Amino acid sequence: MDSTSPEPSLYTVKAVFILDNDGNRLLSKYYDPELYPSMKEQKTFEKNVFNKTHKADNEIAFLEGMTIVYKSSIDLFFYVVGSAQENELMLMSVLNCLFDSLSHILRVILESDPQQVLQKVNYRADENPLTEQSVAQVLQSAKEQIKWSILK
Known part of the structure; x- marks a missing residue:
């Protein structure tokens, strides 16, 4: 095996988080315990991601060696984080599932x-x-x- 190839991992999705319009955490789940082990590191990463993406019209960003797909809706920002080698389409399908599921649930509640x-x-x-x-x-x-x- 080539020494430059990434180590295999079961953590396709490293993290999922939802931020409000000011970049404050509403919900987060980190699936890779080694990614950002402390709450302070997680919030710093989320703030950096928000600062890079909240004014952009793209759907994908690369930051700190991570592939980040995101979507905004009114005043919420939804993010799915994977490794730099992760397939963006796979991450986007996770994001779309999360976004659509929450949209359907909230329609019932409203x-x-x-x-x-x-x-x-x-x-x-x-x-x-x-x-x-x-x-x-x-x-x-x-x-x-x-x-x-x-x-x-």
Whole structure:
């Protein structure tokens, strides 16, 4: 094997994070424990990524030896990080899945008509009449239905 080839790794996606319009962390998950082991290092990296990408119209960036694909929506920035050798299309498919899944979930949450919410989460009123359930049971059932509809 060539000494310049990268070491094989199971960490295709090194990190996923969502930042607000000011570059503050809303959500992050680092899958490679060696990438940025401390919270301070992670936040510094995220700030550097945000500063490089928040005004750009591109979908890909290279920073600190990492391939970063990103997408913005109104005031949120979604990022998926991989190694420099990682296939950008693979990273972009992860980003699109994350972005589309959250968009679908938030559309259900923003619905104001309860019948529409029940319909969107495939609630079966004939199996469990609403009058015989507590609010907590209805919410738990709706949550489970949303989870299953996402996994389909």
